[in-house]
Amino acid sequence: MTKLAFLGLGVMGYPMAGHLQAAGHEVCVYNRTTAKAEKWVDQHGGTHAPTPREAADGADFVMSCVGNDDDLRSVCLGDDGAFAGMKTGATFVDHTTVSAKVTEELYAAAKEAGLGYVDAPISGGQAGAENGQLSIMCGGDEDIYAAAEPVMNTYAKLCRRIGGSGAGQMTKMANQIAIAGLVQGLSEALHFAEKAGLDGRSVVEVISQGAAGSWQMANRYETMLDDKFDHGFAVDWMRKDLGICLDTANENGASLPVTALVDQYYKDVQKMGGGRWDTSSLFKRLRKLG
Template sequence: MAKIAFLGLGVMGFPMAGHLQAAGHDVTVFNRTTAKAEAWVAAHGGTMGTTPHKATDGAEFVMTCVGNDDDLRSVCTGEDGAFAGMSKSATLVDHTTVSAKVTSELYAAAKDQGLGFLDAPISGGQAGAENGVLSIMCGGDKPVYDAAEPIMHIYSKICRRIGASGAGQLTKMSNQIAIAGLVQGLSEALHFAERAGLDGGAVVEVISQGAAGSWQMDNRYETMLGDHFDHGFAVDWMRKDLGICLVTASENGASLPVTALVDQFYKDVQKLGGGRWDTSSLLKRLRAFD
């Protein structure tokens, strides 16, 4: 089995690293909040490193799942970074959703050091991570991907190389663009049904079986109707992701009018104090106007 380091034990990384350990791999973890790493070792076994450098020493594969561009740079580079602890021919697989710019920087830095680097952002939310059924979209060199795919398969239902370095992050942007419009549409449909005096659950039971059906509808309508918004990806993180989408669109000429609008709707949710609510809280914004 492989020697693996996993850097970043948030709501996604914690269970993902657990799946690797349960599959029999030798896993060493790192988290900036040491208590989380200690809790992971207590729950799953394995070991912890006090720095990314120490955690990645001797690892064949290094997985990262952190917050943003700056977080990723900090765990990868510098004297205490992952690159400093990795041996030649080792591979870093980045599961963070970040900009194509930082992906390009780190891919080049890894290549110069003789390391493999894959951008491999994930979709499926906390439940997908806990159940090992994430969707993983990858960019990078094909031989590097082919070697790492069996490791990623442990916590995914689909893992696919889309193209060269950066293609994974661009695919994740497409994913977030699609989600933004879907959640707004679902929120408006549920809000309309409520205002019309209809039973929202009955409405969804019918329309979900037709062309309006979606993952968001199947998995979020009950919590949305119940005014519960702590079941998934936080608004603060979604705004980070949509910001990346909009900047990239300005560079490649894509037109994203709905995405730009929904980004501002999420800004309204933040003003309501909902930065940590999940993305389905767009419905709560509509209810605030009642």
């Protein structure tokens, strides 16, 4: 049994923390909305604390899965932040998708405080979190990662260190860049099929078995054709992530013309009232355009 803290009980963090408790670890959770932390304890056991610092007290590993850069800073730093409560030699593992800049900042702060730090953004969506089948891309010191990997494997189908601090976040950016283009391509293919008078399901049945096949096609084409988007990864969050990608590309010189274009298409979806729709709602935008 390992003493753990988990900060952030959103659609991803809630089941991830549950897997840790079910595996026999001693888990203390923190969430800004206390009622959600109480609900988690009622469902899974463990304990909850009113501040990140108190949740992290005595923990060997502190995991976080929050919203953005500012949210992450708030649970790490300050008098009530986790770093203030962590014992020397403990490790902070961040599963949030954030900028490389805040990762560098917090890695340095953790190092100064005698703590380990692993940036470990995740992919696999809510279903992956619930089923313990997430892909975790990690950055950080090799020995710190090696110690944290068995804990992360509790909810992972694949967990890998890509490189030093920040490498996990950079890999997650590559992931989101790839998804943006794939979803737009799938949306255009289904839109074209409809305009050509073809049955979309029959089209996908054939093309999914060849080079056009993808996770997005296998898992999203039916809901797209049925005009159902109240599930999955929200457009608001995707735009946050793509903003990080585009800002980083401006710094490192990468050319991301398709990503920039798709980001603007997602902006159109937001204007349609679809900020909380699944990212596959790019298809709904095309249908609206006619």
